[in-house]
Amino acid sequence: MIRVLVADDQTLVRTGFRVILEAEGDIEVVAEADTGTAAIRQSQLVKPDVILMDIRMPELDGLSATEEIRRHPDPPTIIVLTTFDQNEYVYRALQAGAAGFLLKDSPATRLIAAVRAAATGDSLIEPAITRRLVEQFVAPATPQALPPELTALTDRELEVLRLIARGLSNAEIATELTVAETTVKTHVARVLTKLNVRDRVQAVVVAYKTGFAPRT
Structure with a gap:
């Protein structure tokens, strides 16, 4: 089983991800977090394989949480959830050690593929995100x-x-x-x-x- 932690401050988003992922036979959502601080705490408690990390959360944002989690020994793979208006955050997430980026409105099949890829040490990067990131930050x-x-x-x-x-x-x-x-x-x-x-x-x-x- 692929153990997933979903970190997002919106209850409906977390519930939606849980329903989508747990419909698959090989994925289990072992914990949820509604703040960056809670994500760090839950990561240490449940030791997930993959974290779906929202960027904008109260107390501590997802990027700071990603940086902190990546400092710990044997950290989980982190997929950052983003939207088209967050290019600068995507760049910071890359520097923080995120292994992949996924649009929050991606189809369910893309979400499932991203989690499975991350669990095997791979990463799935939305081409649209990559293109916009490069266009803004790379000469x-x-x-x-x-x-x-x-x-x-x-x-x-x-x-x-x-x-x-x-x-x-x-x-x-x-x-x-x-x-x-x-x-x-x-x-x-x-x-x-x-x-x-x-x-x-x-x-x-x-x-x-x-x-x-x-x-x-």
Whole structure:
């Protein structure tokens, strides 16, 4: 079972997420929190695998809560819930250690896929969020045949990076390339190592910053 903590100050949102997630046989909502402080406390108490973290909450906002939780040993994977008018918060969430970003009005299938991806050490990033984030915070680059930063990557690794930049999870990339998900995980790990980045979110930023990934 994938153990999930839902942190949001709106009761209806938490209830909706619980209903959607617990309709799946492999996901259980083990706790809820309506403030950032409560999210930190519940995280320590129930040890969830994944946290769905809203940004705007009373007492302590979701970004500060994310930073605090990520300081603890063996922290859970945190997916930040956001809206289109919160680009600056998304950037801060990336710096705080969030593993993924999800629009609060995303379809149920996307929410479920994000939780499952996070539970396996993967991350699912809404392409629309990534594009807006990069457009606001990353200076544009003139596309080149192959940016110098990416010359160490093999053809297959470049293909994987392009799909990561589209917001695909490991499972979705495996389907796209008709290979095993374990193979994709190996390629992703090599891409992160060669780019010297912490996670796939930062890899996406590199892809856009160098002009390798198109912004349209």
